[in-house]
Amino acid sequence: MTEILHIWSYxxxxxxxxxxxxxxxxxxxxxxxxxxxxxxxxxxxxxxxxLLSILLKVTDTSYRTYFEGxxxxxxxxxxxTVAMAVPLWSNWQRVKASDVPIxxxxxxGSVVSMISSVxxxxxxxxxxxxxxxxxxxxxxxxVAIGIAEAIGGLPTLMVALVLITGVIGAVVTTPLLNSLxxxxxxxxxxxxxxxxxxxxxxxxxxxxxxxxAFASIGMVLNAILTALIAPIFVQLIL
Amino acid sequence: MIAHFAVFLGFQLIGExxxxxxxxxxxxxxxxxxxLTVVLMARPQFGDDIASTANGFLAHLSVLYxxxxxxxxxxMSISSTALVGRSWLRSSYPRCSPSAPEH
Numbered sequence: 001m002t003e004i005l006h007i008w009s010y011x012x013x014x015x016x017x018x019x020x021x022x023x024x025x026x027x028x029x030x031x032x033x034x035x036x037x038x039x040x041x042x043x044x045x046x047x048x049x050x051l052l053s054i055l056l057k058v059t060d061t062s063y064r065t066y067f068e069g070x071x072x073x074x075x076x077x078x079x080x081t082v083a084m085a086v087p088l089w090s091n092w093q094r095v096k097a098s099d100v101p102i103x104x105x106x107x108x109g110s111v112v113s114m115i116s117s118v119x120x121x122x123x124x125x126x127x128x129x130x131x132x133x134x135x136x137x138x139x140x141x142x143v144a145i146g147i148a149e150a151i152g153g154l155p156t157l158m159v160a161l162v163l164i165t166g167v168i169g170a171v172v173t174t175p176l177l178n179s180l181x182x183x184x185x186x187x188x189x190x191x192x193x194x195x196x197x198x199x200x201x202x203x204x205x206x207x208x209x210x211x212x213a214f215a216s217i218g219m220v221l222n223a224i225l226t227a228l229i230a231p232i233f234v235q236l237i238l
Numbered sequence: 239m240i241a242h243f244a245v246f247l248g249f250q251l252i253g254e255x256x257x258x259x260x261x262x263x264x265x266x267x268x269x270x271x272x273x274l275t276v277v278l279m280a281r282p283q284f285g286d287d288i289a290s291t292a293n294g295f296l297a298h299l300s301v302l303y304x305x306x307x308x309x310x311x312x313x314m315s316i317s318s319t320a321l322v323g324r325s326w327l328r329s330s331y332p333r334c335s336p337s338a339p340e341h
Contacts, residue, residue: 022308026301045300049307056308063309070305077302079295081267082246082253085274086292089285141306142265160310163303170300202300212296220271227264 012061018069025051038206040174045199046167077198078142084220087213094186095217102190106218109194110225113138114233132234133157137165139226140197140219147227151234162197169196170203185210193218242291249274 011017029047036042056066067074088095095102117134126134133153136144141162148158173192182188189211192200197219205212253270256262262269278285 022304023301026304045303045307048301048304052304052308066308067305070308073302074305077306078250078265078267078270079243079246080299080302081265082249082270082274083292083295085249085271085278086285086289087296088271088275089278090289092279142267146265159306163307163310166303167307198299199303202303205297205299209293216296220268223268224264 012059013065013068015069015072018061018066019072020069021052021055022048022070022073025055033206040203041171043167043171043203045170045202080198081140081142081220084216087216088220091210091213091217095214098186101187102217102221105187105190106194106221106225109191109218110138110222110229111233113195114226114230118237129154130157133161135230135234136226137161138195138197139223139230143223143227147230151231163199166196166199169200173200173203174207186214189214190218193220194222197222239291242288245274245288246270246292246295 025048026044028051029044032047033039033042033044052066055061056063114135117137118131121131121134129152132151133148135151135153136147136158139147139162141159144158144162145155147153148155169192173188173196177188177191182191185208189201189204189208192204192211193215196203201212201215201219204215249270250267251270252273253268254266256269257264257266
């Protein structure tokens with residue numbers, strides 16, 4: 001028994017355990033997603049998050065200890081962003097062919113996301129830095145952190161809001177776009193990427209390669225546009 | 239494949255260096271991506287080489303969001319996971335009930 005406790009105390013403090021469990025939890029989530037017939041509300045990230053947070057709670061492990069291991073996965077977010085150059089490049093002709101609709105959709109999507117979240121937040125009595133933290137919720141998290149620092153929001157809250165936006169987006173976009181009658185994979189993907197950044201993009205890649213490519217384009221363009229206009233928007237509302 | 243990975247990491251690093259050096263508000267990986275896109279347009283042959291690695295990597299993009307997601311999972315379960323997790327979580331693990339968020 002003491003032997004087992006010994007092994008546990010070694011493992012629970014080092015990176016290999018939580019790194020492995022992060023990937024295993026995701027594989028479980030992904031299998032649930034497949035077994036459920038690829039339904040959007042069976043979100044693999046959400047399942048992995050729930051499994052791991054229960055596990056952390058049961059084993060009384062702090063998030064800091066967990067992140068020591070999981071940071072290797074987290075770091076790859078940046079590398080994946082770089083890899084999105086490939087779908088952007090391979091779809092460039094199609095992007096150029098619909099450049100006007102893309103720019104219109106981007107401008108509307110980006111601005112509506114900021115105004116709607118801040119308006120709803122203000123309606124429910126949010127003020128100051130909490131309200132400002134809502135502004136870049138549809139931008140991808142590394143960009144949103146930079147924006148949070150620039151406009152005076154709370155970076156930790158902002159990351160939480162960005163992730164919640166992404167998960168909700170990944171879950172609701174498919175039924176929402178179906179009910180709106182949007183059938184074009186390019187339009188569906190682009191809207192998902194603008195509204196729900198990387199998590200929406202991940203979902204779009206699961207559905208269709210073209211949707212994924214346009215979602216990554218939407219995500220990237222929205223990240224750039226949000227970084228540029230968020231400071232101006234904040235000056236206008238203050 | 240590992241060489242292709244080195245390309246992505248290399249552009250990420252270049253992006254980080256540029257954003258720090260010029261004090262830009264854009265994150266390094268976004269700049270790295272923009273630069274790699276320009277390189278791919280100049281050398282399409284290179285794009286054909288790295289395409290399979292990039293597509294395989296991006297097919298599993300969502301796993302990368304798990305670590306950050308775990309950090310907010312307790313607070314999320316009060317606000318937005320009613321869709322899947324909440325009732326199940328309540329019945330099978332009462333101590334982790336959504337009414338008692340950690341932060």
